[in-house]
Amino acid sequence: MTLRLLFTLLLLCCVNSYAEISSEIDCTAAYSALQVEHCALIARDKTEAQLNESYHKLVEQLTQPDTAQDNYTQYRKKLLTAQRAWIKFRDADCDTVHAMHSSAIIGKTMYFTCQQQRAEQRIKELNNYVPY
Numbered sequence: 001m002t003l004r005l006l007f008t009l010l011l012l013c014c015v016n017s018y019a020e021i022s023s024e025i026d027c028t029a030a031y032s033a034l035q036v037e038h039c040a041l042i043a044r045d046k047t048e049a050q051l052n053e054s055y056h057k058l059v060e061q062l063t064q065p066d067t068a069q070d071n072y073t074q075y076r077k078k079l080l081t082a083q084r085a086w087i088k089f090r091d092a093d094c095d096t097v098h099a100m101h102s103s104a105i106i107g108k109t110m111y112f113t114c115q116q117q118r119a120e121q122r123i124k125e126l127n128n129y130v131p132y
Helices: 002-022 033-061 072-100 107-127
Strands: none
Touching (some): 033 107, 072 107
């Protein structure tokens, strides 16, 4: 009977934790580790959407006929190569951050925050590619 009661309590705790994450969280007042992690994920996803928008805007600017002065086809190919390399760097860098904090309760929060910070920096870089 004691084992059944322990299992029931454990199950209720898990359900309560997931219910806490799935409900809307005020990220300005997040207090539990799960809430902070969830808010870091939300912020990362928002920044990733902005990054994708910046990247696609730049590709759109570079989608025009080549001229005697500008080889837009080559620019787009180089941008794609650079973006793929940046993604590999970001993933490796943030995987390192996560590994260094994996034993802490904030490990995933640190990972999401790293991804967000790298994306914010990349947005600035992409916005500086075309000076006109």
